[in-house]
Amino acid sequence: MEVALKILRFNPERERRPWWGEYKVEADPGDRVLDLLHTVKWHQDGTLTLRRSCAHGICGSDAMLINGLNRLACKVLVRDLGPQIVVEPMRGFRVLKDLVVDMEPFFAKYRAVRPYLINDEPEPRKERRQSPKQRERFEDTTKCILCAACTTACPSFWAAPDFIGPAAIVQAHRFIFDSRDRGAAERLAVLNQSEGVWSCRTIVNCTIACPRDIAVTQAINEVKRAIVTSEEFIPKWRGFDMQRAIGTAFLTLSLGMLALAGFMTFQIANHILQGGNPFDQIGLLILAPSLFPPAILAGLMGLYEFIKAER
Amino acid sequence: MARGTRAISPPGRIARIYRGGEGELAWALHRLSGLGVLFFLFLHILDTSLVLLGKEAYETFIGLYRTPVLRVLEVVLAMAVLYHGGNGVRLTIYDFWPKLLRFDRFVFYLGIFLYPAIVIPMAYMMLRPVFFPNLPPLGGG
Numbered sequence: 001m002e003v004a005l006k007i008l009r010f011n012p013e014r015e016r017r018p019w020w021g022e023y024k025v026e027a028d029p030g031d032r033v034l035d036l037l038h039t040v041k042w043h044q045d046g047t048l049t050l051r052r053s054c055a056h057g058i059c060g061s062d063a064m065l066i067n068g069l070n071r072l073a074c075k076v077l078v079r080d081l082g083p084q085i086v087v088e089p090m091r092g093f094r095v096l097k098d099l100v101v102d103m104e105p106f107f108a109k110y111r112a113v114r115p116y117l118i119n120d121e122p123e124p125r126k127e128r129r130q131s132p133k134q135r136e137r138f139e140d141t142t143k144c145i146l147c148a149a150c151t152t153a154c155p156s157f158w159a160a161p162d163f164i165g166p167a168a169i170v171q172a173h174r175f176i177f178d179s180r181d182r183g184a185a186e187r188l189a190v191l192n193q194s195e196g197v198w199s200c201r202t203i204v205n206c207t208i209a210c211p212r213d214i215a216v217t218q219a220i221n222e223v224k225r226a227i228v229t230s231e232e233f234i235p236k237w238r239g240f241d242m243q244r245a246i247g248t249a250f251l252t253l254s255l256g257m258l259a260l261a262g263f264m265t266f267q268i269a270n271h272i273l274q275g276g277n278p279f280d281q282i283g284l285l286i287l288a289p290s291l292f293p294p295a296i297l298a299g300l301m302g303l304y305e306f307i308k309a310e311r
Numbered sequence: 312m313a314r315g316t317r318a319i320s321p322p323g324r325i326a327r328i329y330r331g332g333e334g335e336l337a338w339a340l341h342r343l344s345g346l347g348v349l350f351f352l353f354l355h356i357l358d359t360s361l362v363l364l365g366k367e368a369y370e371t372f373i374g375l376y377r378t379p380v381l382r383v384l385e386v387v388l389a390m391a392v393l394y395h396g397g398n399g400v401r402l403t404i405y406d407f408w409p410k411l412l413r414f415d416r417f418v419f420y421l422g423i424f425l426y427p428a429i430v431i432p433m434a435y436m437m438l439r440p441v442f443f444p445n446l447p448p449l450g451g452g
């Protein structure tokens with residue numbers, strides 16, 4: 001099949017503005033976008049510049065904006081895109097040339113969360129042991145290949161380039177929840193700033209963009225939760241337990257809603273018993289049943305928090 | 312793979328929308344509804360402060376709210392408040408219960424489903440007295 005390939009080209013040393021390069025490429029549906037870029041570079045226009053290394057989705061160097069979505073060029077197939085493909089560099093970084101962007105700010109943020117094991121305790125005679133369950137806790141975030149697809153898919157990052165970004169938070173998550181690590185407090189302090197996790201608006205573009213299928217937004221929210229529940233950031237008075245406090249809040253909310261819904265049901269029943277038409281109370285008739293699902297949800301969440309606190 | 316031809320197109324418009332998920336739409340609407348409600352707040356401060364100019368000035372202005380056009384805008388306001396609040400609750404729940412994000416899309420569409428179930432009867436109740444003043448009032452039986 002013939003693919004019409006459009007690539008956003010820009011050489012800041014020579015050109016004032018980016019331009020669209022248009023190429024016609026013969027391709028197999030099983031080809032990857034990276035193969036098309038290679039065809040262009042090797043046979044049509046040697047000046048096309050891109051970064052890639054492994055070509056097998058593991059080094060993270062060729063994330064780019066393909067048909068409006070951040071993906072790895074070496075992982076996405078022509079079959080899944082159709083005969084028209086538009087390729088742009090990732091957004092939010094300075095373009096060095098064509099599809100190559102300046103990743104230095106990205107790696108500076110990566111270094112800021114201290115992405116290595118921190119533990120000053122005396123070395124054990126053998127290895128530091130960890131149960132499968134403790135390991136499971138951060139399994140998801142070990143898969144990150146630092147491609148920056150998540151960070152450059154984030155509207156909060158486009159608006160505020162100082163935002164530390166999902167990728168750095170994912171990397172921090174990997175160590176914060178590692179039972180062998182003792183540096184959580186330092187990392188949480190870095191992330192507990194307005195440019196840290198609190199710039200996240202839970203838009204979830206990062207999770208969709210991640211080529212390693214990491215639940216990025218979930219990891220971010222777990223870090224947020226770790227901050228608000230950690231002893232360093234909440235002065236804990238004796239016997240106060242954040243988990244149970246959250247559980248109690250949810251249960252109270254649930255009971256409140258149930259009481260309200262019950263009261264409304266009572267009103268309607270009363271109205272009917274007195275020979276009234278239930279549809280006169282249309283407002284109550286709609287509100288009462290619609291209160292039950294959120295009440296039950298909040299109740300379940302409250303119970304869940306308590307069960308977790310017990311364990 | 313055969314070779315092909317190359318054509319240079321003029322520098323077109325570069326700014327194209329990122330194809331984000333439902334969450335991006337929800338976020339954009341959240342901002343929009345937030346701004347809308349903020350705007351109304353200013354208007355509201357203005358109209359209540361008219362009471363300083365006397366009873367008449369205040370009542371003429373408040374009377375405007377009973378005209379059909381403004382009543383429709385009021386419905387829009389209520390919709391914005393409801394959306395902003397509802398979406399805010401959704402995000403807060405995610406903050407305390409990150410695992411629910413695995414079902415993010417389901418939760419979003421659940422909201423899409425629940426929203427009209429509340430908005431449509433609400434709009435009906437708000438608009439009925441203005442557009443059908445001859446009907447008996449609701450709930451007055």
Ligand code: SF4
Binds near residue numbers: 149212214
């Ligand atoms: S979390 Fe996913 S998208 Fe973000 S840098 Fe790591 S691998 Fe790339």
Ligand code: FES
Binds near residue numbers: 053073
């Ligand atoms: S080239 Fe290594 S991830 Fe694509």
